[in-house]
Amino acid sequence: MNLTDRSQEAASLGRPVQGRGSRGxxxxxxxxxxxxxxxxxxGLLIVLAFLLIAVCAERLxxxxxxxxxLAVALQPPGGAYLLGxxxxxxxxxxxxxxxARVSLLMxxxxxxxxxxxxxxxxxxxxxxxxxxxxxxxxxxxxxxxxPGILLAITIIAVLGVGLVNVIVAIAIxxxxxxxxxxxxxxxxxxxxxxxxxxxxxxxxxxxxxxSHVFPNILAPLLVQATLLMATAILTASSLSFLGLGxxxxxxxxxxxxxxxxxxxxxxxxxxxxPGIAVMLAxxxxxxxxxxxxxxxxxxxxx
Amino acid sequence: MTRYIVHRMAxxxxxxxxxxxxxxxxxxxxxxDPALLVGGLDASPEDLxxxxxxxxxxxxxxxxxxxxxxxxxxxxxxxxxxxxxxxLEELAARIPxxxxxxxxxxxxxxxxxxxxxVVAAVRQYSLLxxxxxxxAVMGISVPIxxxxxxxxxxxxxxxxxxxxxxxxxxxxxxxxGLTLGAASAAIIARQVRSAMLEVLRxxxxxxxxxxxxxxxxxxxxxxLKNALIPAVTIIGLQFGYLLAGAVVTETVFAWPGVGRLLVxxxxxxxxxxxxxxxxxxxxxxxxxxxxxxxxxxxxxxxxKYQ
Numbered sequence: 001m002n003l004t005d006r007s008q009e010a011a012s013l014g015r016p017v018q019g020r021g022s023r024g025x026x027x028x029x030x031x032x033x034x035x036x037x038x039x040x041x042x043g044l045l046i047v048l049a050f051l052l053i054a055v056c057a058e059r060l061x062x063x064x065x066x067x068x069x070l071a072v073a074l075q076p077p078g079g080a081y082l083l084g085x086x087x088x089x090x091x092x093x094x095x096x097x098x099x100a101r102v103s104l105l106m107x108x109x110x111x112x113x114x115x116x117x118x119x120x121x122x123x124x125x126x127x128x129x130x131x132x133x134x135x136x137x138x139x140x141x142x143x144x145x146x147p148g149i150l151l152a153i154t155i156i157a158v159l160g161v162g163l164v165n166v167i168v169a170i171a172i173x174x175x176x177x178x179x180x181x182x183x184x185x186x187x188x189x190x191x192x193x194x195x196x197x198x199x200x201x202x203x204x205x206x207x208x209x210x211s212h213v214f215p216n217i218l219a220p221l222l223v224q225a226t227l228l229m230a231t232a233i234l235t236a237s238s239l240s241f242l243g244l245g246x247x248x249x250x251x252x253x254x255x256x257x258x259x260x261x262x263x264x265x266x267x268x269x270x271x272x273x274p275g276i277a278v279m280l281a282x283x284x285x286x287x288x289x290x291x292x293x294x295x296x297x298x299x300x301x302x
Numbered sequence: 303m304t305r306y307i308v309h310r311m312a313x314x315x316x317x318x319x320x321x322x323x324x325x326x327x328x329x330x331x332x333x334x335d336p337a338l339l340v341g342g343l344d345a346s347p348e349d350l351x352x353x354x355x356x357x358x359x360x361x362x363x364x365x366x367x368x369x370x371x372x373x374x375x376x377x378x379x380x381x382x383x384x385x386x387x388x389x390l391e392e393l394a395a396r397i398p399x400x401x402x403x404x405x406x407x408x409x410x411x412x413x414x415x416x417x418x419x420v421v422a423a424v425r426q427y428s429l430l431x432x433x434x435x436x437x438a439v440m441g442i443s444v445p446i447x448x449x450x451x452x453x454x455x456x457x458x459x460x461x462x463x464x465x466x467x468x469x470x471x472x473x474x475x476x477x478x479g480l481t482l483g484a485a486s487a488a489i490i491a492r493q494v495r496s497a498m499l500e501v502l503r504x505x506x507x508x509x510x511x512x513x514x515x516x517x518x519x520x521x522x523x524x525x526l527k528n529a530l531i532p533a534v535t536i537i538g539l540q541f542g543y544l545l546a547g548a549v550v551t552e553t554v555f556a557w558p559g560v561g562r563l564l565v566x567x568x569x570x571x572x573x574x575x576x577x578x579x580x581x582x583x584x585x586x587x588x589x590x591x592x593x594x595x596x597x598x599x600x601x602x603x604x605x606k607y608q
Contacts, residue, residue, distance in 0.1 A: 039439070141313075142320030145584045147542030149549065157328050157568050157576050234445055238550050241447045242565050257447060264451060265459050275448030283443040290439070 033295035040291015046284030054101040063091035065098040065251045074267050084269040086260055092270070095251035096277050102252050103281065106167050107232035113171030115225045118178025123213055125179070126186030127205075137183075140176045148173075149235050156244050163252075166245040170232050181224055185217035219296040226289035230282045237278045253278045307596060314588050321584045325577045326370050330363070339383055339571055370577075379578035384570050389578045392563065397582075399469065400559035403551065404544045406475050407483035411540060415487040416526075416533070419494025423529075424521060426499060434491065441488025446547050450481040450554035467556040482551040486540040493536040497529035504528075531602045538594025542587045 034040050053060060062082070069089035077084040083092040125136040146154055155169035189195060189212070198208050237254030239245035246252035248259060253274040260270030329336055337353040338345070345353070354360050357380070358369045373379065379389035422434040454477060458466040465474050501507065502525055510520045549561030556562075560579055567575035 138316060138320070141317045142324070145317050145321050145588055146546075146580070147539075147587050148546035150546040150580070150583055153549065153564065153568070154324060154328075154580050157573075157580070158324070161568070230443065234443075237445055238447060241445075242550065242553055243569060244565070254445070254447070257451065261451070264455065268455055271448070271451055275445060275452065278445045278448060279440070279443050282445070283439065286439055286443050 030295050034291055037291040037294055039287045040295065043284050043287025043289070043291055046280060047288050050100050050104060050281050050284060053097055054104045057097050057101045061091075061094040061097050063094045065090060065094040066249050074263060074270070076267070077269050083273045084267075086256065086270055087263050092256075092273055095256060096253070096273055098251040099253045099256065099274065099277065100281070102163075102246065102250060103233050103236060103278075106163065106236045106246075107170070107229050110167045110170035110232045110236070111174065111225055111228050113167070114174025114228060115178050115221060117171070118175040119182035119214075119217070119221055121175070122179035122182030122184075123186040123209060123217070126183035127190055127209055127213055133183075136179065140179050143172065143176050149238055152235055152239060153242075153244065156239065161244050161247070163246045163250065166236055166239050169239070170235050173235075174228050174232070177224055177228065178221065181220055182217055185220065186213050189213050189216050223289055223293045223296060226285055226292055230285035230289065233278060233282050233285065303596075303599065306599075307592075310592050310595065314592070317588065318585065322371055322374065322581065323367070325581050325584075326367050328576055328580075329370075329573050336573065339573070374578075374581060380574040382567075382575050383572045384567070384575070389574045392575060393560065393578050393582060396558060396560045396563050399557060400545070400548050400552070400561060403475065403478055403482060403548055403557060403559060404541070406479035407481075407486065407544050407547075407551075408537075408541065410479055410483035411486035411490055411544075412537060414483070415490025416494050416530075418487070418491040419533075420498055420521065420526060420529075422491065422495045423498030423502065431495075435495070438488040438491045441484050441491075444484065446481060446485065446550045447554050449484060450477070450551060453477050453481055454555070467554075469558060478551050478555040478557055481554070482544055482547050485547065486544060489540065490533065490536060493533050494529060497532045498525055501525045501529045531598070534598055534601060535594065538591065538597075541590045541594075545583055545587060 062080075067090065069085075071089065072081070072085050073087055073089040075081050075085040075089075081091050081093065083096065086092055086095070121136050125133040143151060151173040152166070152169040155172055156165055159165040159168060195208060195212055198212055236245060237252065237257075240252045240254030241258045242254075243258060246255045248255060256274040257271045260267075260274075264271045335350070337350045337357065337359060340357070341349050341353050351360075358366050361369070377390045379393075381387065382389050382392050385392065418434045418438065422431040425431050454466055457464045457477060464476050465471070468474060507520060507524055510524050515524075545561075548559060549565060551557065552559040552562040553565055560583065563575060564579040564583075566572070567579065
């Protein structure tokens with residue numbers, strides 16, 4: 001640990017810090033840090049694999065994921081059906097592959113919404129201060145009064161059950177995290193000399209925010225977005241498992257477990273593989289997020 | 303200190319107001335006529351008008367909110383649409399079950415999480431550390447519902463050591479407690495590990511070592527005691543996540559708690575029950591957070607409240 005710290009110190013000391021060259025150096029250091037983290041690299045590979053599966057789902061699926069065939073219901077894994085079939089004779093492997101697309105699309109949409117709305121709100125609140133700040137933070141406090149999945153469930157209770165509402169619910173529950181992070185960062189950046197210099201030079205507030213404040217808080221936001229992807233996949237599948245999210249026949253991992261539950265004692269394969277899919281995807285994003293955090297913030301490095 | 307507590311309680315008021323508006327709006331967004339939900343499809347127009355009047359639905363929305371709030375303040379949430387029993391009665395019957403489950407999960411999470419965290423920190427970079435942290439990252443990645451079903455398959459269906467679901471004996475608590483506590487144990491383990499690593503580098507630990515104190519003594523009395531202070535906040539936060547996770551766990555294990563009541567109520571559009579349950583959970587969560595913050599001050603005399 002001491003050795004790597006030293007070498008990093010040397011690397012940054014040895015090169016002149018100026019212009020574009022230093023930024024390139026910074027990226028190279030981050031990349032080197034990240035590559036050294038085995039967990040992070042494993043996470044990246046898992047995430048890339050799931051992205052590939054989600055994008056090429058049609059080509060990878062051996063069967064139609066929605067077509068029912070009761071003649072082959074509840075087939076054990078093996079033969080024509082690698083992971084077996086479910087209670088309606090649908091190929092589980094094909095449903096898991098299509099489920100990757102459903103889960104990732106839901107989570108990406110939710111995280112995109114949460115990160116954009118949350119960080120814009122937070123950065124503006126922190127940078128502008130005053131009544132706007134007060135208003136935003138009180139709103140955030142209200143959202144934080146309901147922990148974890150409960151906020152998502154409450155929003156579902158208001159909006160109604162369904163896939164799109166799950167995305168909205170997860171996006172709203174992700175807002176506080178981004179808002180607080182962006183606000184804190186904006187508060188600390190605000191007093192920096194280069195921001196004051198920009199202001200003295202007459203740069204409009206909006207440009208200061210977009211070209212000076214945001215680039216400086218991008219790293220922690222990126223880490224949070226990655227970690228929220230993991231939470232979003234977990235929450236979405238949990239909501240679907242509870243019957244509050246994706247509805248049949250949508251091939252969603254949580255919904256698959258929910259409908260296969262009745263047969264679980266006699267045919268465990270119905271529920272085993274969708275759960276493993278959720279866990280692997282979540283694990284990938286968690287490892288990637290941890291790895292990114294360690295690489296982007298050397299102070300927190302283990 | 304008293305001033306701090308009063309201040310914090312005052313700060314809770316606008317938050318709970320906000321939550322109450324959110325909860326009140328559940329009724330407003332219910333598709334269709336809430337009176338039709340209460341009266342049923344075969345209710346006559348006169349019946350519906352009577353129900354609307356009785357529920358105050360014929361009044362302006364702000365008046366309806368005031369009415370909702372004043373009723374909620376004295377615990378009157380009306381009757382459940384599904385069971386026709388007073389909502390408060392339904393809720394009160396479920397609360398002890400959820401509290402028991404949460405406390406068991408919490409105890410499991412604290413014991414296992416602290417143990418793993420300490421061992422991992424003391425043997426940093428060892429195989430034990432790697433395994434413990436791998437287990438921890440799995441713990442935060444595994445979906446509760448799947449873990450619950452798999453534990454049920456293994457210990458209840460295959461080995462027949464434990465009951466599959468329901469309540470009754472203390473044995474019924476083992477699998478749900480384990481399932482619910484797993485993620486929190488993992489989070490606590492990670493937190494305790496990094497806090498311990500921080501503390502073990504401190505001068506007073508080196509002094510204790512130099513004095514020749516027994517290693518176990520140093521770890522437990524000098525290091526862990528201080529490492530647990532930052533962990534208290536994380537543990538306090540876990541209580542909220544356990545309450546939230548209880549919703550899923552209770553559904554898996556057919557545990558008659560508040561969480562299952564909530565999920566069933568949402569599916570049946572039993573909005574009085576939904577409103578009461580969510581409000582109760584928000585109040586409990588806020589109260590626990592306040593208690594944790596105050597406790598933090600007692601544990602760490604360096605912290606000054608303003």
